Amino acid sequence: MNFNEKLESEGLEPLRATALRTLQLNLGYGCNLSCNHCHVEAGPERTEAMSREVMESSLRAFRDSPVEVMDITGGAPEGHPHYRWLVERASAAGKRLMVRTNLSAIMQKGNRDLPLLYARKGVEVVASLPCYLSENVDGQRGKGVFEDSIKALRALNMVGYGKEGSGLKLHLVYNPAGPSLPPDQATLEADYKRELKARNGIIFTGLYVITNMPIGRFSKSLESEGKLDSYMEKLSDFFNVEAAQKVMCRNSISVAWNGILYDCDFNQALGLRCLKGVPGHIDAFDYEALSRRDVLTASHCYGCAAGAGSSCTGATI
Numbered sequence: 001m002n003f004n005e006k007l008e009s010e011g012l013e014p015l016r017a018t019a020l021r022t023l024q025l026n027l028g029y030g031c032n033l034s035c036n037h038c039h040v041e042a043g044p045e046r047t048e049a050m051s052r053e054v055m056e057s058s059l060r061a062f063r064d065s066p067v068e069v070m071d072i073t074g075g076a077p078e079g080h081p082h083y084r085w086l087v088e089r090a091s092a093a094g095k096r097l098m099v100r101t102n103l104s105a106i107m108q109k110g111n112r113d114l115p116l117l118y119a120r121k122g123v124e125v126v127a128s129l130p131c132y133l134s135e136n137v138d139g140q141r142g143k144g145v146f147e148d149s150i151k152a153l154r155a156l157n158m159v160g161y162g163k164e165g166s167g168l169k170l171h172l173v174y175n176p177a178g179p180s181l182p183p184d185q186a187t188l189e190a191d192y193k194r195e196l197k198a199r200n201g202i203i204f205t206g207l208y209v210i211t212n213m214p215i216g217r218f219s220k221s222l223e224s225e226g227k228l229d230s231y232m233e234k235l236s237d238f239f240n241v242e243a244a245q246k247v248m249c250r251n252s253i254s255v256a257w258n259g260i261l262y263d264c265d266f267n268q269a270l271g272l273r274c275l276k277g278v279p280g281h282i283d284a285f286d287y288e289a290l291s292r293r294d295v296l297t298a299s300h301c302y303g304c305a306a307g308a309g310s311s312c313t314g315a316t317i
């Protein structure tokens, strides 16, 4: 049964937004890494990058509407030439500002000032670290990435991130190495906290577990290994109606590097634009219309609705 039929059988079709709390900005697909699970297929060779004009429009939408959170992602947003400018402006709105990082990008030349900038502006840091063991991280992301990630985490801890009472939030993000569902978020968070503290002296606020979406580089690699069909079956076998009701597109919107609006970063990667009837570009942002839009869903959505659910802020139930 395809995802839309499944939704229909559960009385959830069409999937409709219930709010618009988060504006997620994808600054582009350039990245210092080329991870094998990357849904946007980012890498050093990618040149797509958000213009200053699109950033201005996004800031206007954020400032002048009831949207509560700006969530900046990429690629590696640190590599964008206007990134610091955007962080300064967005933080001036006095709302919640989250930035996503692969950590190793913070250790690249010219980026080591970022932990202090984030701390000064009270930015929430969401950092991907697929394991607390170096061999697993380097296997998924490339040699030396774990060591750089630990250095970046130390730099964030040094300025107060993860420390109780500092108000500076540092969330780590786990995703499975292969075609399996992530384990229980609370149990894995306890493992990460114990192991990173004991092995590396690292502290952090919490862990988000995320399901690998069956799109982009991950889907291609599963296909080449003949595992894509069985992964899709697994996701649909674990369909959870409660998770389906809590998918992130129901309260967020994704702004692509070129200003086009998508229901989420995954639909953006697939080129699936918002359904007709709502603004298609951030220049025409309309809070009311986007808050109650119908969402465009397809088979990859099983990745958000399987097991305990998956969103950019981890399990949903």
Ligand code: SF4
Residues within 6 Å of the ligand: 031, 032, 033, 034, 035, 037, 038, 039, 040, 041, 042, 043, 074, 075, 076, 102
């Ligand atoms: S998964 Fe993240 S760190 Fe890895 S290539 Fe994609 S954007 Fe870069």
Ligand code: SF4
Residues within 6 Å of the ligand: 247, 248, 249, 250, 263, 264, 265, 266, 267, 295, 296, 297, 298, 300, 301, 304
């Ligand atoms: S993939 Fe996107 S559109 Fe589909 S359920 Fe997940 S967040 Fe919603």
